[in-house]
Amino acid sequence: MTIRTTTRRALVLVLGLLGSVPGWAVDLPAAAQQWSVPQQQWLVLNRLGYGPSPDSVARIQQLGVSAYIDQQLQPQQLPEARQTRQLLATQPWLDWPAARIMARLYQTGQAAGEGISDPQARQLAVRTATNQQSRQLFMLAQKLRLTEAISSPRQLEARLTEFWFNHFNVFGPLGSIQATLGQYERQVIRPRVLGRFEDLLLATARSPIMLTYLNNEKSSRAYVDARGTAHGLNENYAREVMELHTLGVQGGYTQQDVTALAHVLTGWRQDGLGKYQDTRPDGFLFSAALHDPAPQVVLGQRFDQPGEAQGEAALRMLARHPATAQHLSQQLAEFFLADDPPPALVRRMSQRWLATQGDLREVMTVLISSPEFWQQRGQKFKTPYRYLVSTVRASGIQPSNPAALLAPLNAMGMPLYGRLTPDGYPQDKSAWLNPVGLQTRVNFAQTLARGRYIWHAAELQGATPQPEDQPDPATVSRLIDPLLSPQTLQRIQQAPAAQQMALRLAAPEWLYD
Amino acid sequence: MWNRRYWLRSMAGLVTGTALGWSAPVSAQATRPARLVVIFLRGAVDGLSVVVPHGDADYRQARPGIGLAAPGQPDGVLPLDRQFGLHPALAPLYPLWQQGSLAFVQAVGSPGPSRSHFEAQQFMELGFEPVTALLRQRLGRNEGWLNRWMTDLHRQQPSATALAAGRSLPLILQGPAPVINYDLGRIIQADKAAALVASQNRQQDWFAQLYQNHPELLAAYQNARQGQQRVLSELAEAPAPAMEATMTPALSSTDPRSAAAAQEKQMADHGAAPANGFPATAYQLARLMTQDPGLQVLFTDLGDWDTHIGQGNARRGRLQGNLGALARGLQLLVQGLGEDYARTTVVVMSEFGRTLHENGTGGTDHGHGNVMWLLGGGIRGGSVYGDWPGLGREGLYQQRDLAVTTDYRAVLALLAARQFGLNDAQLQRIFPQPFQPARGLDRLWRG
Numbered sequence: 035m036t037i038r039t040t041t042r043r044a045l046v047l048v049l050g051l052l053g054s055v056p057g058w059a060v061d062l063p064a065a066a067q068q069w070s071v072p073q074q075q076w077l078v079l080n081r082l083g084y085g086p087s088p089d090s091v092a093r094i095q096q097l098g099v100s101a102y103i104d105q106q107l108q109p110q111q112l113p114e115a116r117q118t119r120q121l122l123a124t125q126p127w128l129d130w131p132a133a134r135i136m137a138r139l140y141q142t143g144q145a146a147g148e149g150i151s152d153p154q155a156r157q158l159a160v161r162t163a164t165n166q167q168s169r170q171l172f173m174l175a176q177k178l179r180l181t182e183a184i185s186s187p188r189q190l191e192a193r194l195t196e197f198w199f200n201h202f203n204v205f206g207p208l209g210s211i212q213a214t215l216g217q218y219e220r221q222v223i224r225p226r227v228l229g230r231f232e233d234l235l236l237a238t239a240r241s242p243i244m245l246t247y248l249n250n251e252k253s254s255r256a257y258v259d260a261r262g263t264a265h266g267l268n269e270n271y272a273r274e275v276m277e278l279h280t281l282g283v284q285g286g287y288t289q290q291d292v293t294a295l296a297h298v299l300t301g302w303r304q305d306g307l308g309k310y311q312d313t314r315p316d317g318f319l320f321s322a323a324l325h326d327p328a329p330q331v332v333l334g335q336r337f338d339q340p341g342e343a344q345g346e347a348a349l350r351m352l353a354r355h356p357a358t359a360q361h362l363s364q365q366l367a368e369f370f371l372a373d374d375p376p377p378a379l380v381r382r383m384s385q386r387w388l389a390t391q392g393d394l395r396e397v398m399t400v401l402i403s404s405p406e407f408w409q410q411r412g413q414k415f416k417t418p419y420r421y422l423v424s425t426v427r428a429s430g431i432q433p434s435n436p437a438a439l440l441a442p443l444n445a446m447g448m449p450l451y452g453r454l455t456p457d458g459y460p461q462d463k464s465a466w467l468n469p470v471g472l473q474t475r476v477n478f479a480q481t482l483a484r485g486r487y488i489w490h491a492a493e494l495q496g497a498t499p500q501p502e503d504q505p506d507p508a509t510v511s512r513l514i515d516p517l518l519s520p521q522t523l524q525r526i527q528q529a530p531a532a533q534q535m536a537l538r539l540a541a542p543e544w545l546y547d
Numbered sequence: 548m549w550n551r552r553y554w555l556r557s558m559a560g561l562v563t564g565t566a567l568g569w570s571a572p573v574s575a576q577a578t579r580p581a582r583l584v585v586i587f588l589r590g591a592v593d594g595l596s597v598v599v600p601h602g603d604a605d606y607r608q609a610r611p612g613i614g615l616a617a618p619g620q621p622d623g624v625l626p627l628d629r630q631f632g633l634h635p636a637l638a639p640l641y642p643l644w645q646q647g648s649l650a651f652v653q654a655v656g657s658p659g660p661s662r663s664h665f666e667a668q669q670f671m672e673l674g675f676e677p678v679t680a681l682l683r684q685r686l687g688r689n690e691g692w693l694n695r696w697m698t699d700l701h702r703q704q705p706s707a708t709a710l711a712a713g714r715s716l717p718l719i720l721q722g723p724a725p726v727i728n729y730d731l732g733r734i735i736q737a738d739k740a741a742a743l744v745a746s747q748n749r750q751q752d753w754f755a756q757l758y759q760n761h762p763e764l765l766a767a768y769q770n771a772r773q774g775q776q777r778v779l780s781e782l783a784e785a786p787a788p789a790m791e792a793t794m795t796p797a798l799s800s801t802d803p804r805s806a807a808a809a810q811e812k813q814m815a816d817h818g819a820a821p822a823n824g825f826p827a828t829a830y831q832l833a834r835l836m837t838q839d840p841g842l843q844v845l846f847t848d849l850g851d852w853d854t855h856i857g858q859g860n861a862r863r864g865r866l867q868g869n870l871g872a873l874a875r876g877l878q879l880l881v882q883g884l885g886e887d888y889a890r891t892t893v894v895v896m897s898e899f900g901r902t903l904h905e906n907g908t909g910g911t912d913h914g915h916g917n918v919m920w921l922l923g924g925g926i927r928g929g930s931v932y933g934d935w936p937g938l939g940r941e942g943l944y945q946q947r948d949l950a951v952t953t954d955y956r957a958v959l960a961l962l963a964a965r966q967f968g969l970n971d972a973q974l975q976r977i978f979p980q981p982f983q984p985a986r987g988l989d990r991l992w993r994g
Contacts, residue, residue, distance in 0.1 A: 268908050467767055473771035476754050525753075
């Protein structure tokens, strides 16, 4: 990567689109020149976002490809979508610190139980109110995610948020996790997707949701409490953090390393109810009393720091490990480029990772400025989520009810925030190109084309499609046709006019990137 | 290594059997095909809570909080033999044990050391551990052993197909052999099914033309259309199998009309507690299987077995809830199959077992050996098979988990040979990696 100063940036500044913040600049490789300008634009909109939408096409045409990419790498300079701000204006919870959300949830429950004398009835009222509030917050998080992906000008950030959430996956619809899931994505994951990987890793490690999901909050040194109940080690998080979050299953760790790391991380807990003085606003609590202070050896390295510093040092070591650089460069390249990405590219990304101590913006820049990034399309079969979001974008509508989009995702086997296991959803074709999945895409394309996608959602029975849900055929054609082969276009044009939009929205070159 | 003598012996048995007209006596049964139903419990079910070694002092000591009591004690297990008992939540299956068509093989698993769910499931679905480049190259990444099994049945009988009940096609059934993938989690009545078929037939199919030059898309699309047509046509014809009145509650949880069900559906839609949906799936599997003899290999998977926390015991906790749903579903399947049960084998398996010792949070962590469940007309039930390694320190795997003394493939290979008549060469194709032949399973298969 080289930094350019000069004319293009000056031009952009004159246009007043970037403001005065010093920019990030990516040089396009020679390989990009094999495409016409519109082809470059469509390639970038697809690879660094969820495909063309009327807004994003206008933006990239106005800025040019290079400046558009530079902007995408500095999302904080772009506004959030208007629809996002609307959602949050009425429901600000997801921008609160985790501890505040949990405290409010607790108060909501207590308020509902007030004045009920029968303890059982009281408990029920408390639980019902708490669950209801949690479910509402979970629904808000789901709507917000879809709205951001569909409407946000920060398209790369949205895709990276999807990637890193999936990498640090938690299962959403579960008890109290529901309440802080949106907070986890917006405050823990999203601000760090172009930062240093170890900061992201540590933030997830300390998030109440991860501490709950992978049970580390219950892991402690061995002791017996006053009631005679024995407590001790739970190695779930320690294993997954090495297997999935950092080194990879081939990363060369042993069962001893897992156990040692679990000891290191004892005392890392969450305190949702603010019961303890030391609880931080993010809901994290380090309990010295439950921490096992013994020195431990992980991957041959001795960790004898006091208290929380021991875990922090061990996690930083894992984040900077060559196996981690390799594992995550591979995954990023698979996500953005191909199921089987060129090893040379992965090697270069991994080298950059090590040279910059895991600076994710640097690693992404290597990817985007590589010749491999600008090779032909059609190497990546869209996942259901990517298919759905890109298809809604290409339809040009702003869905009147984004919640209705959850049902087709369920039917395609990829419920939003619904991956039970910490490995996250697979991203390769073999996982998603199957009969049921394809049939559901075809069904979705048909109902979307008729302005009736809402009908997919049985739980929204009674909801009626709104006029703004009806896509405009000319828009769909303008956004999708540049990607279609002459043969596909011909087949579409042979079909009755009423079928043509659905055929575009499920065309072969649209199902692949 | 392959035990050639074992295979030759089983082949000899098959040939003799055929010559003697083994399957001749009952005409209805002679025309019914052999069936294999595989139910995969994802997340590693705690086998020591399924077939419980209640008599073992090491077991009681290792599980002070979540251990299950001996038969006859309050909330005790149901007696299987002197050593083992059945989890009380599995009581609906106990009559099958008493009638002799339910058996278990203890200490089963994959010999590999993995304690990763994802890796272990993948290995167990591939039917091998792709340790060598040769194996990877020969089989590709995505061809499951159950698909290879299906390939041979399909060759013998072109109408034979596999059915994966669920929302997507799992690795175990990915591959070249025909597979129908259909979500059976919601009950579809006959009249509704007929209406769906009719409406499909009316539409002209522009999408098939759209995918004409894209073989992968076209194959998936045609498969979906044809599979859907086949399933719906069968359901349109299928009379609802007789159910005992006591079984209807098992289905009510998936009835979209009830209020409790609405909540449950919401959960299931997000992928949670899938075991709750199993009774409905099992009920419909039985409807389809009795109707369509071509459905020879059937698969479904259930989640939520990863009980690191709050595993519970006989009456409380996630495990008993999920086991209860599984048992009710299996009961519905067996009842619904009626006479077809005689030629069906149901296998319940999981990627690995869980730690002998209860962890610090009322649960169990990832372990090694597990128990495999076998139900069917050909199974000589009423016995716990397998070579029990014990729970003493010297018997445990890495001094912490139940050891694996029977390779899961050995049990499956036995069914392939004895029930389906697959030969040595076919078996080597299905399970290309050498594995330890089974010990002590000689009596498992009748006939």
